[in-house]
Amino acid sequence: MxxxxxxxxxxxxxxxxxxxLYARPGVEALLLELQDAHSQCVPYLIWSLWLAxxxxxxxxxxxxxxxELARAWQDxxxxxxxxxxxxxxxxxxxxxxxxxxxxxxxxAALELExxxxxxxxxxxxxxxxxxxxxxxxAHLEAATRAWGREAPRALVERLxxxxx
Numbered sequence: 001m002x003x004x005x006x007x008x009x010x011x012x013x014x015x016x017x018x019x020x021l022y023a024r025p026g027v028e029a030l031l032l033e034l035q036d037a038h039s040q041c042v043p044y045l046i047w048s049l050w051l052a053x054x055x056x057x058x059x060x061x062x063x064x065x066x067x068e069l070a071r072a073w074q075d076x077x078x079x080x081x082x083x084x085x086x087x088x089x090x091x092x093x094x095x096x097x098x099x100x101x102x103x104x105x106x107x108a109a110l111e112l113e114x115x116x117x118x119x120x121x122x123x124x125x126x127x128x129x130x131x132x133x134x135x136x137x138a139h140l141e142a143a144t145r146a147w148g149r150e151a152p153r154a155l156v157e158r159l160x161x162x163x164x
Contacts, residue, residue, distance in 0.1 A: 081110050
């Protein structure tokens, strides 16, 4: 989720918040571990943190709908692009390496765009700002429950503490 050259602040729009959050020390590693080792969805987790940071209340039904939307988009777009990008990284014939590298870069850009689109869809499905009754840890815990996959509490707590 890297997009070079953006110096933005958190708060209003989800995409700038996601870029700023992802760039914080330790966040990328935690999110990728939650994604790769524990089947979590990075954009969905970022969305849950943005809900807390922007004062948007937790709503179990909305979290479930967001998880369903994220799952569907992961299956349709992000997942296939990620698989292709990773497959292109595997060793191959020496003559194909430069072409595979160029294609992998283009697929990575498409994967990032698909994640940006998912964040836009999640933002559009978000409740209005208000006074959030819970902080980042409560939002992350509720999101991982709604996602339906277990995430180690220690990782979730570390992510919440970095993002608070």
